[in-house]
Amino acid sequence: MTTYIPALTLPQTIFxxxxxxxxxxxxxxxxxxxSARHTKRTYLSWKNPPLRPPPWVFGPVWTVLYGTMGYAAYRATFLGTSPLNLPSTIAAAKHGATLYTIQLGLNLAWMPLFFGLRRPIEGTVDCAALLGINAYLAYLWGTKVDEMAGWLMLPYVAWLGFATYLSAGTGYLNGWDLSDENVQKKSN
Incomplete structure (x- = not known):
């Protein structure tokens, strides 16, 4: 279990x-x-696993998920660090704020890893790490800080499970090589 690490945690004012x-x-x-506007064409040029959603789905889904996770973070951190809480609740809320910050960084790194650098192994590992961290964060917030915050994280956790499947499936179906040369060679 990690702990509250101020240097790795967003400022309290954000929460x-x-x-x-x-x-x-x-x-x-x-x-x-x-910054990765050209991902639609790239995404469609790769072999993708079954159940791949159309590209237009990702923007609205991620907007809702980011908003929901932001509200969960507010609830867990702001309400959880109230001086009226038990010290264990405050500690869990601060621990969760550190985990939230780390997962947000990993989340923002996925698209540049997968689409920008075309590193499907690293992107899939990033996505799997996100899944694990957020499943634990939902548990931590839901059982030790604010039940509603834990429930609010569940759609994000479910989507991360699906995103991990898509990342791994795309990597596998393309031989873990998403370079333009490999994709063109396979399509010929």
Whole structure:
């Protein structure tokens, strides 16, 4: 179990305001998504596993998930660190804030890893790590800090399970090589 690590944790001011706590991950995710605008064409050029959603699904889904996780982070951190709570609840809330910050960094790294650098192994490992961290974070927040925050994380955890499947499936079906040369060679 990690603990609260101030140097690896977003400032408390981000968690103190629900609107900012929701908007912050949405803004970061939008910036990363915008920087990788050409992913639709790339995504469609790769062999993808069954149940692959159309590209237009990802923007709305991630926007909702980022907003939901931001609100969960607000609830767990702001409410959980109230001086009226038990020391164990405050410690769990701070621990969760560190995990939330780490997972947000991993989340934002996935698209550049997978689409920018075309590193499907690293992208799949990143996604699997996200799944594990967020499953634990949902458990931690839901059982030790704020039950609603834990429940709010479950759609994100479910989507991360699906995203891990898509990452691994795409990597596997393309021989773990997503370079333009490999994709063109396989399509000929």
């Amino acid at each position: 103190n305001n629900p609107a900012f706590s929701i908007a912050f991950p949405i803004a970061l995710g939008t910036a990363v998504g915008y």
